[in-house]
Amino acid sequence: MRERAVQQRVLPGGCPLWLIDRPGAGILSAKLWMRGGSSSDPSGQRGAAQLLAGVLSRGCGELSGDALADLVEGCGAGLRSEAAEDGTLISLKCASSDAEALLPLLLVMVRRPWLVDDQIDLERQLNLQTLQRQKEDPFQLAHDQLRVLLYGDGPYGHDALGVEAELKAIGKPELEQLARSYGRSGAVLVLAGELPAEAERWLLSGLGDEAWPCSAPERQAGPTGLQQPQLACSNDDTEQLVLMLGASTTPLGAPHALALRLLHCHLGVGMSSRLFVALREEHGLAYDVGVHYPARLGDAPFVFHLSTSSDRAAEATRELLSEWQRLLDQAISAADLELALAKFRGQEALGRQTSSQIADRHALVLGHGLPFDFADQSLRDAAELSPEQLLTAARELLTQPSLSLCGPSAALKQAEAVWNAHSLSGAARG
Amino acid sequence: MPASPGPSTPPLPDPRRHQLQNGVSLVQIELPEAPVVCLDLWCRAGSACEREAESGLAHFLEHMVFKGSERLDAGEFDLKVEALGGNSNAATGFDDVHYHVLIPPQAAPEALDLLLDLVLQPRLDGGDFAMERQVVLEELAQSEDQPEEVAFQELLRQACGSHAYGLPILGRREALEAHTPEAMAAFHRRHYRADRCCLSVAGPLAGLELEARLNQSPLAALKPSEPQAALPELQLKPGRDRIELARLEAARLLMAWQLPGAADQDSVMGGDLLTTLLAEGRRSRLVEQLRERLRLVESIDLDLNVLESGCLVLLEAVCDPEQLPAVEQQVRQVLLELIEQAPKPAEMERAKRLVGNGYRFSLEVAGSVAAMVGNSQLWGRSHNLQRPLEWLEGWSSERLSREVIPLLHPDQAFCLQAVPA
Secondary structure, X not given: OOOOEEEEEEOOOOXXXXXXXXXXXXXXXXXXXXXXXXXXXXXXXXXHHHHHHHHHOOXXXXXXXXXXHHHHHHOOOEEEEEEOOXXXXXXXXXXXXXXXXXXXXXXXXXXXXXXOHHHHHHHHHHHHHHHHHHHHOHHHHHHHHHHHHHHOOOOOOXXXXXXXXXXXOOOHHHHHHHHXXXXXXXXXXXXXXXXXXXXXXXXXXXXXXXXXXXXXXXXOOOOOOOOOOXXXXXXXXXXXXXXXXXXXXXXXXXXXXXXXXHHHHHHHOOOOOHHHHHHHHOOOOOOOEEEEOOOOOOOOEEEEEEEEEHHHHHHHHHHXXXXXXXXXXXXXXXXXXHHHHXXXXXXXXXXXXXXXXXXXHHHHHHHOOOOOOHHHHHHHHHOOOOHHHHHHHHHHHOOOOEEEEEEXXXXXXXXXXXXXXXXXXXXXXX | OOOOOOOOOOOOOOOEEEXXXXXXXXXXXXXXXXXXXXXXXXXXXXXXXXXXXXXXXXXXXXXXXXXXXXXXXXXXXXXXXXXXXXXXXXXXXXXXEEEXXXXXHXXXXXHHHHHHHHHHOEOOOHHHHHHHHHHHHHHHHHHHOOHHHHHXXXXXXXXXXXXXXXXXXXXXXXHHHHOOHHHHHHXXXXXXXXXXXXXXXEEOOOOOOHHHHHHOOOOOOOOOOOOOOOOOOOOOOOEEEEEEEOOOXXXXXXXXXXXXXXXXXXXXXXXXXXXXXXXXXXXXXXXXXXHHHOXXXXXXXXXXXXXXXXXXXXXXXXXXXXXXXXXXXXXXXXXXXXXXXXXXXXXXXXXXXXXXXXXXXXXXXXXXXXXXXXXXXXXXXXXXXXXXXXXXXXXXXXXXXXXXXXXXXXXXXXXXXXXXX
16 A cells, blocks of 8 residues: 555644545545444433434534435435444545535534434434344344343443334434534544545534534543353244354453454454364355454454354354364464464455545544554564464453354254353353 | 546546457456456356256356365465465356456466466365355355345246246255256356456556466366357346245335346446436435335335346335335335436436446455456457446436336336235
């Protein structure tokens, strides 16, 4: 990647602005990351951050929801606002030549959202329907169930869309209060692509003389997870059994996080990855098998996932548990570590192809209070890690995984028996 | 507003075309700024090429290819490519299949040798075959556990009649259980031939000298194919049905229409424009009417599937089961109104900007550029990257009303209601 000119500015009021110039394609991407996502949903209001994010584009400043949509869609642009666990992200992608009309929207959405009752009702209803429809997907069910095993009622314990009973009760006053908190725990704005010289002025032009009081996101402790092996089963009339085996681990940038990232590459990235080869190529147990390890401000989940035919439930459970156990028993070979490193580098290169990807990655690390060049530094640091350090990280963070199952009852019974007999369930300790 | 993003945009790179002596075509696009090269090998060997007993064989073969060749052990290709910092994948469609590798530029020549060896000389070992069949059956089971996918498969089955587009790409379970390595080898021999393959390469290509390298490759050794019957034209059958599906949480209204096939790229662009006008963004007609105003649906989507024997436009509305009749009624009304009255200039402009930008945004990634030019080349279309934007400009409201909008008449559709059992 050639990031020719990177400039750092600060907007009036304190929000850091990063400008990454990549001329040529005439495309501009902007990402505004504000700390405070679903993990900051107020008590009894799970789903509030996502509901608010969705309503931001339904009217702001002088534009009604329709006028805003006319403007954005009329430019053929994309404008989205979404809450994730740790933050709310507003994304704009457009032709650079439309920047003057579109860039002002970002801060106006944050500072002057309309929050009209009628539009809140619509957005809430859509979110409730989506929550309902997601239950069609056995992977979603297993994932929701695992989340509770790993985080209980904690800040990471619910889907960003929320919890039905609480979401139903969230109204305009709650959203107004939440909107006022935008920026208080930190925010960062990243622009990447073909940058017009007046970009900074246009960003501010919708707010008049008003400054947005805001700070750079600081490094701070995020939500924690539970540390005890548990089992949860969901009875569903499917052909396959979905298995998710996972633990809550550690934040992005924490001491062992990079070692876990390399284990993730070793186990789950590409068709030469350990889980793919062991479970799919050698046993034909699954089509889809992999590892989920997202970047988080708090204790990130580290999850093996697999779906297999019901009649092979016992075998699949045994193999999945033994792959996890293997991480705790022995260090990976030097050759495997080298391969994991190559994948880590490859993923980094592939994740920097578009202006959106570049803006997104920088907004994420800056939003976590990490330095701008965190990804490059991680690449250098990763090359210094040894197999023993990966083993130490695993033994520190992966000793007590929980298992979430979703499928027909016969398969659940088989899988449960294998789990109960395995030392990872705590059987040997009991 | 102009439909192109303005004067600052540089011209799009032109594809360089070359033909090997045996007729295999090569198309290259120079993207000097891209961090990776994409190698994309296309073949006219999708599921529509299967004979009756061959159900699922095209896709199963795509899996088996990665099980190694005479020179490469099972998994060796993945290991080598991934150790070079690359990755690979493949996709089987109704019309064609393609195998692609993303790789850092300096490793591209080696990756190309590996890719060609793997795809053109697969080993198809019996033991691997039995094991991979399990994987394909798991893939089938996984898709059957998603009721939405089951509903779409049923829509295509009923709408496309006996045409291959109505059959599942993954294949029928009984057929999969009966396949043999010999039958697969025969399928490979029949379709992976010089005049049915094409290699597309996009990325920083300076100094790669692919042409010279290809002359020594298995690609240059491919023989021409035996004459084969052309795929029959799709004849979508209007009609309607209602099914109950277990595990469905929300009802679905699914509709399918037929548009002219991919050979008519100008018309494909018209179809793209029309589906965007109708269902992309809050101010599109269907989304505005059904989701924003009447609030009958959780979502409504309209996708254009570009296919050689006839494009398919597929609608999906997600709603409460009780709302299904109202949803269908409203979809009908929106379409009839559009047939009555040509789109307004602002609507046309909006749709053109969305389609034009969507196209330009997709050109940022080497993989999608390689796929786009590779697919075109495979089917004998050799327009440059600028051409689709010119076609886009050629669509006026009147022309859209005359040539494309009538094709989406609600009576021309097959309509399937899927409700929770």
